[in-house]
Amino acid sequence: MLLVALDTTTTVCSVALGDEEKLRAEYSLNISKTHSQRLMPLLVDLIRDAGVDKKKIEGIAVTTGPGSFTGIRIGMATALGLSQGLGVPVVGVTTLDALAWAGVFFPGLVCPVLDARKDQVYFALYRGGDSAPLEVEPARAAGLEALCEAVSRHEEPALFLGDGLERFRATLRSAAGSRYREIPAFSRLNRASLVLQEGFRVWEQRGPAPAYALSPFYLRLSEAERRFQEKNR
Amino acid sequence: MFDEKGEKMGHKTLILGIETSCDDTAASVVGNGRDVLSNVVSSQESFHQRFGGIVPEIASRRHLEVINPVIDEALAKAGFTFAHLDGIAVTHGPGLVGSLLVGVSAAKALSFSLDLPLVAVNHLEGHIYANFLTGATIAFPLICLIASGGHTSLLHVKGHGQLEVLGRTRDDAAGEVFDKIARALGLGFPGGPVIDQLAQQGEGEKFLFPRALMGAEGKLDFSFSGVKTAVLNRIRREKEQGKPLPLNDLCAAFQDAVVDALVEKSARAVEYLQPRQFLLAGGVAANGELRRRLRLRLAPLEVEVIYPPLEYCTDNAAMIAAAGYYYLRQGRLAPYDLNAEPGLDLENP
Numbered sequence: 001m002l003l004v005a006l007d008t009t010t011t012v013c014s015v016a017l018g019d020e021e022k023l024r025a026e027y028s029l030n031i032s033k034t035h036s037q038r039l040m041p042l043l044v045d046l047i048r049d050a051g052v053d054k055k056k057i058e059g060i061a062v063t064t065g066p067g068s069f070t071g072i073r074i075g076m077a078t079a080l081g082l083s084q085g086l087g088v089p090v091v092g093v094t095t096l097d098a099l100a101w102a103g104v105f106f107p108g109l110v111c112p113v114l115d116a117r118k119d120q121v122y123f124a125l126y127r128g129g130d131s132a133p134l135e136v137e138p139a140r141a142a143g144l145e146a147l148c149e150a151v152s153r154h155e156e157p158a159l160f161l162g163d164g165l166e167r168f169r170a171t172l173r174s175a176a177g178s179r180y181r182e183i184p185a186f187s188r189l190n191r192a193s194l195v196l197q198e199g200f201r202v203w204e205q206r207g208p209a210p211a212y213a214l215s216p217f218y219l220r221l222s223e224a225e226r227r228f229q230e231k232n233r
Numbered sequence: 234m235f236d237e238k239g240e241k242m243g244h245k246t247l248i249l250g251i252e253t254s255c256d257d258t259a260a261s262v263v264g265n266g267r268d269v270l271s272n273v274v275s276s277q278e279s280f281h282q283r284f285g286g287i288v289p290e291i292a293s294r295r296h297l298e299v300i301n302p303v304i305d306e307a308l309a310k311a312g313f314t315f316a317h318l319d320g321i322a323v324t325h326g327p328g329l330v331g332s333l334l335v336g337v338s339a340a341k342a343l344s345f346s347l348d349l350p351l352v353a354v355n356h357l358e359g360h361i362y363a364n365f366l367t368g369a370t371i372a373f374p375l376i377c378l379i380a381s382g383g384h385t386s387l388l389h390v391k392g393h394g395q396l397e398v399l400g401r402t403r404d405d406a407a408g409e410v411f412d413k414i415a416r417a418l419g420l421g422f423p424g425g426p427v428i429d430q431l432a433q434q435g436e437g438e439k440f441l442f443p444r445a446l447m448g449a450e451g452k453l454d455f456s457f458s459g460v461k462t463a464v465l466n467r468i469r470r471e472k473e474q475g476k477p478l479p480l481n482d483l484c485a486a487f488q489d490a491v492v493d494a495l496v497e498k499s500a501r502a503v504e505y506l507q508p509r510q511f512l513l514a515g516g517v518a519a520n521g522e523l524r525r526r527l528r529l530r531l532a533p534l535e536v537e538v539i540y541p542p543l544e545y546c547t548d549n550a551a552m553i554a555a556a557g558y559y560y561l562r563q564g565r566l567a568p569y570d571l572n573a574e575p576g577l578d579l580e581n582p
């Protein structure tokens with residue numbers, strides 16, 4: 001089955017094309033240009049360069065978050081538009097579930113951490129070392145203490161990855177102590193091939209989302225809703 | 234793709250319009266730039282009400298939830314499928330960036346998937362094209378007054394895509410002051426329709442509010458912050474006296490002041506350029522008093538006054554599809570790196 005994967009939830013704009021057996025093509029940009037301008041041209045090039053007729057595409061995999069709210073919507077609106085235009089289903093995967101695949105071989109905790117701004121991180125914990133990452137702590141938007149606390153509940157070495165490392169490395173390192181590990185810089189960013197990998201798994205386990213019923217995984221209320229709830233508590 | 238020969242043979246050029254610049258998610262199918270075959274608008278009003286105004290993040294979230302079903306509905310109501318379309322037109326600005334991005338991303342993906350040409354429409358220009366949906370024959374050059382919640386401009390329209398701004402507001406937009414005064418009077422949001430209604434039972438002469446930039450200075454520009462401040466001060470003083478607010482009279486006097494400025498500047502532009510047609514566009518074009526007074530004032534100037542039906546005054550995608558049809562005929566196609574342009578102006582389309 002031929003799937004196209006998109007990811008625009010972080011600073012990386014990435015697209016990939018492949019089937020269960022083979023990654024056919026992947027293009028990624030990690031530059032500070034708007035995803036809105038880069039995503040479609042990348043996708044057009046990807047499909048053309050892979051020599052694939054777009055009518056042969058059988059489904060779309062897209063990250064639904066967590067990440068930049070605007071980035072989530074650019075990716076999802078594009079994925080849903082492709083789905084509507086090509087008449088193929090969409091499968092949504094979380095950014096953290098996809099990123100965990102980068103640490104699948106690590107025999108211990110795999111900890112994808114995304115910078116959520118406002119001194120918060122998006123994170124989830126997985127156990128690696130098997131054929132697929134196994135979730136051990138669900139995704140959350142929280143302060144760094146919560147992440148450190150979650151890591152300290154487990155005893156294995158902890159492998160950190162994701163764009164949250166840039167800002168929070170020192171704290172994570174001191175919290176995890178001798179258990180701290182990290183993936184080299186070039187291997188720890190979001191890539192659409194990881195989304196493809198997770199996409200195939202979700203497709204197999206749960207099937208694609210019913211038409212347009214794909215929900216964004218914002219993990220956080222909008223500012224206005226948060227303030228409204230606080231005021232009316 | 235646009236096909237003149239096909240059109241003459243009776244084939245209609247069908248454009249799907251997509252509009253998500255603010256808080257309404259809209260899609261429409263329009264034939265030959267004038268026949269509205271469907272016009273679907275999903276209003277978000279109830280989502281923003283408890284916040285007392287439009288919250289951009291909530292608007293963006295809602296657009297993403299409904300855009301695809303809204304497009305499907307527009308096609309179904311028109312009785313067509315994607316295979317019948319000749320092009321896709323989408324609003325790329327001005328507006329709220331997060332809202333615009335949902336429409337632009339969806340439109341690009343559809344255009345690519347379906348091999349359909351994509352055109353990017355300036356939302357304000359779209360408002361002008363709402364007048365093409367009236368059945369009237371529009372002939373350039375003409376003058377158009379666009380008055381909405383975000384914009385107030387007088388334009389000299391010389392042809393498709395050839396615009397000259399004659400005057401614009403220097404501060405608040407006309408629709409914006411209607412909303413602010415309505416809020417101060419506790420009338421809710423949006424303010425235009427309520428004020429229009431209450432004003433009909435009021436006497437405008439009871440209060441005198443300033444008319445903006447009526448002198449030669451400023452020429453055809455507008456300014457509404459003066460009248461806004463005067464009305465807000467009057468509301469405060471009336472409240473201090475502890476008596477019930479003379480709502481109807483306040484609304485009538487306020488509306489008179491805004492309409493006066495709009496009508497007077499429009500008349501000056503018509504006297505100066507002597508066009509044969511004058512178009513009204515934008516949400517404020519729905520105001521009954523503005524329509525009545527414009528007719529009255531412009532009648533002796535031998536200019537035909539045209540305004541869109543109410544449903545095409547407020548934001549909709551039919552006007553975007555109509556504009557898109559003419560863009561397509563001119564070959565003005567949008568590339569796949571099209572971005573949302575929240576600050577898009579009228580003179581750099």
Ligand SMILES: [Zn+2]
Pocket residue numbers: 356360381515516547548
């Ligand atoms: Zn508008």
